[in-house]
C-alpha cells in the first residue's frame with residue numbers, strides 16, 4: 001500500500017513536470033515562429049523601402065542621403081535640356097586680387113580655375129593690388145593666364161600702413177598677448193594692415209574708379225563648377241549689392257570689442273543710416289536655436305558672430321564708396337581695433353552689409369562651388385553638378401554648408417531666405 005502511494009505521488013510530479021515542460025516548449029515555439037515571421041516582414045519592408053527610395057530618387061534625380069535641401073531652384077530634372085545663355089555681354093566689373101609677389105603660383109592656380117570655370121567666356125579685366133610694386137615675373141605670368149585685360153596698382157602707403165596715432169606700446173603688447181593666446185595671425189602686423197585695407201580702402205583705389213562691381217579672388221582658391229550665369233549680371237538685374245558663398249561664425253578672440261564699437265556707432269549716429277525694418281540685423285543678432293540638434297556658438301556680446309567669408313565676395317563698389325559705409329568704417333577705425341585687437345574685414349563687411357543694406361540686396365550664390373582652405377561649398381543638386389561639370393562632393397566633410405560652424409541656416413531663417421522659396425525661375 002505504502003509503495004503504491006509513493007509511486008502515485010512521483011507519477012503525479014513527473015506528469016505535472018512534463019506538462020509544464022510541454023507548455024514552456026510550446027510558448028518558445030510560438031515566440032520563435034513569430035520572431036521568424038517578424039524578421040521576414042522586416043526584411044520585406046526594408047527591401048520595399050529600398051526599392052521605393054531608389055525609384056523615387058531616380059525620379060527626383062537627387063541624392064537620398066542629403067538631409068537638408070540647400071536653396072536654389074536647381075533640383076529640376078530638366079536642367080540639362082535648358083539652353084545655356086549665349087549672349088555674353090559684359091557688366092562694368094573687374095576681378096580683383098590683393099596679392100604678394102611670392103604668391104604667384106597660388107595666384108595663377110586661382111586664375112586658371114576662375115578662367116576655366118567662368119571668365120574664358122567673358123574676358124573680364126583682372127585688377128591686381130599690392131603694397132609693394134609687382135615684379136616683372138608676376139606681371140608676365142598673370143597677364144599670360146588672363147583672358148581679359150590685366151592691370152596692376154601700387155597701394156599708397158597712407159592706405160596701407162597703420163595710422164600715426166596708433167599707440168606703438170599698446171600695439172606691441174597686443175601682438176605679444178595674442179601670440180600667447182594662439183590667436184590666428186595674432187602676432188602679424190601685415191595681416192592687420194591687410195584687414196584694415198580690405199575694410200576701408202580697397203574700393204578707394206583709383207584703378208577701381210571706373211567699375212561698378214568687383215569680384216574678390218584670393219590666391220590658392222578653387223572654383224569647383226562651371227558658372228551657370230554671369231554673377232555680375234545677376235547682381236545688376238536683381239538689384240543685389242553684396243554676394244557670398246560661405247558664411248560662418250567668427251573667432252571672438254579677434255574682435256572682443258568690435259560689437260561695442262558698432263553699438264556706439266549706432267548710438268552716436270542715432271541709427272540714421274540703418275533701417276531695422278528691411279535690413280539683415282536679425283541675421284547677425286539672433287541667438288535662437290534652429291534645426292534639431294544645432295546650438296549656437298558662444299558670444300560675449302549681442303553679436304552672434306555670423307559673418308560672410310570675404311575671401312569670396314562679389315560687391316557693388318558704389319555701396320562701399322557710399323557716405324554711409326565710409327562713415328561706418330571711419331567710426332570703427334577711430335577705435336583702433338584693427339591694431340589693438342585683430343578685427344577682420346569679414347566681420348566688418350558683414351556687419352555693415354547687415355546694417356546698411358536691405359537683406360534682399362544680399363545674395364547667396366548657392367550654385368557656385370568654391371574652396372578656400374580649409375572649407376568649401378559644393379552645390380547639393382545632382383543635376384546641377386552634372387550640368388556645371390562640378391568636381392566636388394556635396395557630402396564631403398569639408399563642405400561647410402550644413403556644418404555646425406556654418407551660419408547658412410541662420411541666413412535662410414533670418415537673412416533673405418532660401419532662394420527657391422522666393423523665386424519662380
Ligand SMILES: Nc1nc2c(ncn2[C@@H]2O[C@H](COP(=O)(O)OP(=O)(O)O)[C@@H](O)[C@H]2O)c(=O)[nH]1
Nearest residue numbers: 098099100103129130131190191194218219311
Ligand atoms: N599685397 C599684400 N597682400 C596681402 C598681404 N597679406 C595678405 N595679403 C592678401 O590678402 C588676402 C588674404 O590673405 P591670406 O594670407 O590669404 O589670409 P587668410 O585667407 O585669412 O588666411 C590674400 O589675397 C593675400 O594675398 C600683404 O602683406 N601684402
Ligand SMILES: [Mg+2]
Nearest residue numbers: 218219311372
Ligand atoms: Mg586666403
